[in-house]
Amino acid sequence: MGVIGVLTAGGDCPGLNAVIRGVVGRADERGEEVLGILNGWEGLMEDNTVLLRRDDVRGILGRGGTILGTSRMDPYFHGKGMISCEGTLSRNGIDRIIVVGGDGTLRSAMRLADEGLNVVGVPKTIDNDICGTDITFGFQTATQIATEAIDRLATTAEAHNRVIVVEVMGRTKGWIATYAGIAGGADYILIPEQRYSIDHVVDVLRQRHRSGHRYSIVVVAEGIDPPPGYEPGEMKQDAFGFDRLGGVAYAVAAAIEDNTQFETRVSILGHIQRGGTPVASDRVLATRLGVAAADFAIDGLTNVMVAMRATETVPVPLVEATSAIRGVPDDIYQTAETFFG
Numbered sequence: 001m002g003v004i005g006v007l008t009a010g011g012d013c014p015g016l017n018a019v020i021r022g023v024v025g026r027a028d029e030r031g032e033e034v035l036g037i038l039n040g041w042e043g044l045m046e047d048n049t050v051l052l053r054r055d056d057v058r059g060i061l062g063r064g065g066t067i068l069g070t071s072r073m074d075p076y077f078h079g080k081g082m083i084s085c086e087g088t089l090s091r092n093g094i095d096r097i098i099v100v101g102g103d104g105t106l107r108s109a110m111r112l113a114d115e116g117l118n119v120v121g122v123p124k125t126i127d128n129d130i131c132g133t134d135i136t137f138g139f140q141t142a143t144q145i146a147t148e149a150i151d152r153l154a155t156t157a158e159a160h161n162r163v164i165v166v167e168v169m170g171r172t173k174g175w176i177a178t179y180a181g182i183a184g185g186a187d188y189i190l191i192p193e194q195r196y197s198i199d200h201v202v203d204v205l206r207q208r209h210r211s212g213h214r215y216s217i218v219v220v221a222e223g224i225d226p227p228p229g230y231e232p233g234e235m236k237q238d239a240f241g242f243d244r245l246g247g248v249a250y251a252v253a254a255a256i257e258d259n260t261q262f263e264t265r266v267s268i269l270g271h272i273q274r275g276g277t278p279v280a281s282d283r284v285l286a287t288r289l290g291v292a293a294a295d296f297a298i299d300g301l302t303n304v305m306v307a308m309r310a311t312e313t314v315p316v317p318l319v320e321a322t323s324a325i326r327g328v329p330d331d332i333y334q335t336a337e338t339f340f341g
Helices: 016-029 041-046 082-092 103-114 139-160 175-183 198-210 248-260 270-274 280-298 330-337
Strands: 003-008 034-037 049-052 094-101 119-123 163-168 188-190 216-221 264-268 304-309 312-317
Touching: 003 016, 003 041, 003 082, 003 280, 016 034, 016 094, 016 280, 041 082, 082 094, 094 103, 094 280, 103 119, 119 280, 139 163, 139 175, 139 216, 139 264, 139 270, 139 280, 163 175, 163 248, 175 188, 175 216, 175 330, 188 198, 198 216, 198 248, 216 248, 248 264, 280 304, 280 312
Parallel strands: 003 034, 003 094, 094 119, 119 304, 163 216, 163 264, 188 216
Antiparallel strands: 034 049, 304 312
16 A cells, blocks of 8 residues: 545645544554645645654644645646646655645645546635535634624624624635624624625614614625725735635725714724634544545545535545535525624
């Protein structure tokens, strides 16, 4: 048998180290060798690896970030696909690779699988938007952080009779905004999956203030369209050529203030949502996914993603996992709507 490689790619996420620990712990138990690939796909393309044994992953369960590092470099966007990875694979005897990443990372993993690489994917994103699995690790931590922020912002909004627009991450989907908004008692939630009218938002806030509640919290997902006539600012790109979202809350806040004359402030939570220690549920979820990924790789069950369905870890074809980006169902958003205003 060859060596199992493991890498973490894309944005960091609470629970990554728990996955690595799960992979290494199970592989060690079953007599398999694991090589950690440093800095995501970059390490696979540039032959930057480290041997991982059980002792190397002790004490990392609750740590944020990833001991392997990550980057947004992509073997197809920045290289030549499998050709760019073959040298590292052959020199190190890697014949299976566990790829821990979000939808973009898993799409690249599927393309490499189509070129002959034996891949097991582990769904990683605070956005919770990967198909085929009920939940992704990191989401519950991000939601908890956002909820705590909303609770704190609500007290200062009440003290000053202000509207506060809270922007959370999620790219093109509104899972964090919806869940944190419900948990934090938001007075309106704007997500990409649901069309909205700024006039309706304004009407709801006016009615709330008329009824004696002279403050409001509006939660917005970073990927929503700005209100007509308002711009969120210039879209920028990161060092790897990918769009960097953020700032639409300023456009929403300006529209609210212009139409209500209520003092309105903005709080963009940004990367604080995916930094720091994972909550207990994410540690357990990530550990289970890592252990299952190692079992799949050792048992020859590749070109799949480890999914959590109900209480079971199951294999899902990579083609299914990457077929679409999973959005918030209408019924969950309708639960949130019950409490708008």
